[in-house]
Amino acid sequence: MIRSFIEISPESHFPIQNLPYGVFRPKSGGEGRVGVAIGEYVLDLSVVDEAGLFVDTSVGGKRLFHQSSLNAFMALGKEAWGEVRSQVQRLLRADEPTLRDHTVLRNTALLRQSDVQMLLPAQIGDYTDFYASKEHATNVGIMFRGKENALMPNWLHLPVGYHGRASSVVLSGTDVRRPKGQMKSPDAAAPHFGACRQLDFELEMGWFIGPGNHREEAIAVENAEDQIFGLVLVNDWSARDIQSWEYQPLGPFLAKNFATSISPWVVPLEALEPFRVACPNQEPEPLPYLRAQGKSSFDIRLEVHLQGAGMAEPQRIATSNFQHLYWSMAQQIAHHTVAGCNLRPGDLLASGTISGPEKESRGCLLELAWRGTEPIELGNGEKRVWLEDGDQLTLTGWCQGDGYRIGFGEVTGHVLPAFE
Template identity: 50%
Template sequence: MIINIPENSDFSIHNIPFGIFSTEDRSPRAGVAIGEHILDLAALSELDVFDFNTAVFEKEVLNDFISLGKEITKKVRRDIQLWLQDDNSILAGKTELFVKQTDAQMHMPVYVNDYTDFYSSIEHATNVGKMFRDPENALLPNWKHIPVGYHGRASSIVVSGEPVHRPKGQTIPVGSEQPVFGPSQRVDFELEMGFITGKSTNLGESISTTEANDYIFGLVLFNDWSARDIQKWEYVPLGPFLAKNFASHISPWIVTLEALAPFKVEGPNQEPKVLPYLEFEGARNYDINLEVGIAPEGSEEQTVCQSNFKYMYWNMAQQLAHHTVNGCNINVGDLYGSGTISGKDENSYGSMLELAWMGTKPLKMKDGTERKFILDGDTVTMRGHAEKDGKRVGFGEVSAKILPAK
């Protein structure tokens, strides 16, 4: 092996995720994560090993590289895997091509032109329905017929590490019928995965569930922050607005669909039967272990959630097919959130809203404090990895600190 990869590294030889990094002496550019290092693709391209215009590796986002198509992006990944495992390859002795991750700053991996958030975990939707609507009829009538989603705000999607200020807005105090203005008292995380599209379509075109994988470049961890008290007041009749658009965080490394192929699993049984355009063949869910930790300022992190992407009722192929069935066009770099990922057990719930059950069951932190929702100074960190038959493919983490309202 050209470079040492620690045991249980998220960035094994089976992964090779793509991202954008910079250092003190290297401008933002494309790289791949391998173990504790980054392989500088812009520097590698100077060895004349690629047969396409490698100027795409010097861009500040991956959109142009991704738009070259999977025939090229898959070959780049495969070639790097082979070179890393061959002690006589072009990478041999080329230490200048590698940068320690600790010496690099990560950036947004893609320019996100459009963003859609889905609501595809039946456990999460059921929990929310029980809390806010009817414990006996928690799901709305349409939920098992369509992958429910809404269009979000792309401009406030930021990369892991950027802090975010507590949002302000209108809320309804308990026992009052009149709104007040001020900082949200119920800031919450939402544990999600996001997929990024690698091909564009024209207005009027649709993508079938069979074609969907050709359009999905890869996945990231996604923390879709929410302000539950603002959301409760504003979401009727048109849905989330200020409660959701103040910030969402993504992990910096995009794990390709090819790297995740060994971890495909069957999803939940869908009853009633879906309409023909949502039917699909084969395993379309992914067994990805997920966890969330909260670290109060100056204190040790407490794991509060352990979930899995395999729980999703609606899969990515169905989400993309539904999104485009009306002719909605998509672009390279568009981001699609899975919706909060919750499992059946209480410790697998993917939001504080569920974990603390609307504040009625506070979580105890290691420093002795309690959490109903996220407090100023708290750092929320999400991690994810898939593991099977000695292969581990991970996402690293998406982490962010909540600062006081401005």
Template identity: 60%
Template sequence: MLKAFIDVPTDSHFPLQNLPYGAYQTTDGEIHLCSAIGEFIVDLFVLDEEGLFDGPELNNQFVFQDSTLNYFMSLGKPAWIEARTTLQKLLSENNPRLRDDASLRERVFKKREEAEMVLPVQIGDYTDFYSSEQHARNVGSMFRDPENALLPNWKHLPVGYHGRASSVVISGTSLHRPKGQIIPQDAEEPVFGPSSLLDFELEVGFFTGPGNNLGEPVPVDKAKDHIFGLVLVNDWSARDIQKWEYQPLGPFLAKNWATSISPWIVTMEALEPFRAELPAQDPKPLDYLFQEKPTTFNINLEVFLKTEQTDIPQMICSSNFRNLYWSMTQQLAHHTITGCNIQPGDLYGSGTISGPEAHSFGSLLELAWKGTKPIKLTSGEERTFLEDGDEVIMTGFAQGKGYKVGFGEVRGKILPAR
């Protein structure tokens, strides 16, 4: 098994098998791209400055001198693999280049807990899908007919909508409760005020690398070459605002106020050992979406809630990335079938990930079943939706033999409406 010269706890999300990408702000106020190993971040700016990424694909282009990953993302899979391989070799227990250079190590390694992480990508566009069958069935059962919970199109195409890229924020960002138009129960006219039905949505998102030309779709079997890596996503939702606004065009203000993502982008190469079969798709997708063996990844996902009256966050949801009906490659192929052009750094959310058991439902709307089954907390409190001061913490990891490949956390705390 790969082993680093840096000590890595066995339960760490960031062993040598992971090496995700992120960005942090230095004490001088500069933004440096970085990776993570154990309890440390690895400053890629410094390693790049030393000329250590000198293989044929990167060829000392100094791609990690940028303040975002966008250019590196645009280079494609061969460059991504080369950079990852180079970094693994530099951190290997048998390589003296970094291990035995105390001065360089001091510049490269920073305590992860002391680093101020920032968005590592300039996000041009954000699309959110609706790809968990159980979630769609739960919502359809609540608001329509349980016997016809899925709309006729749901199993024929990955349903999605265009979100707001400018309000995607890094983990740890506190968010003010949004205001909007709300229709009270049995009322005919809306009122304006703060949302009282505030919710989280457990999602995983992917970032794209190389784009496509306008008018040229990305084939489903080549879509994987356009996917750079994955992040945890909390796509916050104001359910009462959405109820009034979503017909006939879908969510708008209910979703545009904030989307939180984890600071670390886990690469497809790191996740490759955890590839799993996608659930059976029936009916057979149309040819442009059909794959002989569609796959997903076995990633454990958990949601914790911390209130102002609790010291220890309480787990309220345990799900898995496998609980999606449509794969990432199918989502991307569908997104581009019109010839829509994607760009390096575009973000695509999975939609709420709910499993078949009640504890695996990926939103409070489902966990508390539209407010009829309040969640009981160890503090004696109950929740149907989020209250001011509540903090939602999501985490995720793939379990290997003797190691984990994880995402860390995505946190967000709800502040009172302005």
């Protein structure tokens, strides 16, 4: 197992085996630039580039890392990503003196994460949210349509998705204000307008697109993973009562467009390779353009923690795993483009709520509290069926290796009351 000259705890999400990318600026001032997380530090790639340490790669001297987004780097593709990752990993190795023994360069290039402000990692042109967990879709279907009609007729044949709102994708730590909209209770004669009462979280993961494709050019399922720059945690907040009134016939609108929170560090797909696993068995067999060979999912443990305003510490309320997803990332990309849609660098795709077969693995309050009929009991005696003002949600996830973790950090959000 390779090691870094930087001391890193086995529980750290950011060992030398990970090296996720992010965009930051020092709290002391300055413009946004690209860095890599290593332990409790950020390696400033703009400093590494200025020092000439990327000269033998395709990115050397192009000032790609002096920018306030990863889009230009994402656009270069898999070969360039691999070159940079290999060079950064080499520079951080315990047996490599270039950074380790160059005090001035090391102190300039390495900043403590506590001394920087993280920014959105990309300029997100488009955001697509899928509905790729069979357990989640089944649970929701049972609640609203009964066991006999739990899954809609199309669900086992294609990755269901909808186009979300990119402008309201926000970084972890951003407060989320309770949305307003129209709602209608089943026994009411007419809808009313007001603050959402059934605010929910959704445990998801997202991935950023790299080079993309031309319009009218489909991405084949066997090539789709080459488009994935890296993955982030996603909390796609949801206003269930607004959604239940507005979603027919075209799907959610105000219920989903007010906020989607993502984690700041983008974990490269290459870092996840040791944790590759098979997707669930797909029956019936998908149509040819969706048929994928080999293992196309990953063993990523996911957790949700809730801390109410009256709680001294957060409480874990759910655990799930990325490998529960029925439709793979590659299948979702292939389906997204098969009609001729063009994906672009920095586009964000998300999985939809990730639920597993056990009650504690349900990835939202709608399922955990079973549409309000089974309240969650918290340690301080409080109960929850929906999120309350003052609640803070924290989603986290990691792959567990032998003596190290490939982690995603956290995505947090604090619920504020609706505007008056």
